[in-house]
Amino acid sequence: MVRKKEVEFDEGPPDDFDPKNPYKDPVAMLEMREYLVREKWIQIETCKILGEKVKWCYRVEGVNHLQKCKHLVSQYLESTRGVGWGKDNRPHEFHGPKPAVAE
Template structure:
């Protein structure tokens, strides 16, 4: 009985870790998409890029801070 409980706990932990990593990578890829949009905006707008692309730049900077790929375990030092 204890072995089946441990196996179930292990499966649940692995599933939680995979879900966490998948979400982390989705956020990272969203940041990459915004980066590509910002680069395209800068190329298209030219000298007016600082004014026109301001919203994308702000969104990208926010995403850089918040959407980092994080490991499953968090170690406090």
């Protein structure tokens, strides 16, 4: 048995959902809403997990946290962009441009 790096879900958006006429198929509309809510919760929980990793790294590394935890902080900040309820349709200026990641 081989472990995978990422979890793969077979749950995707419904194939028969029409965004131009969402009320045509109410079942597909509800499935699409459930899909969007599920994806939003996955984003939120990912941010929480990365935040806990950053806290742990800061505690362990002490005064060297600026160098040793830099990659975790950049992952955390990237994962928090546009996450939260009601931020999907906000103008880009309100949650800032995506920073260039220096490697």
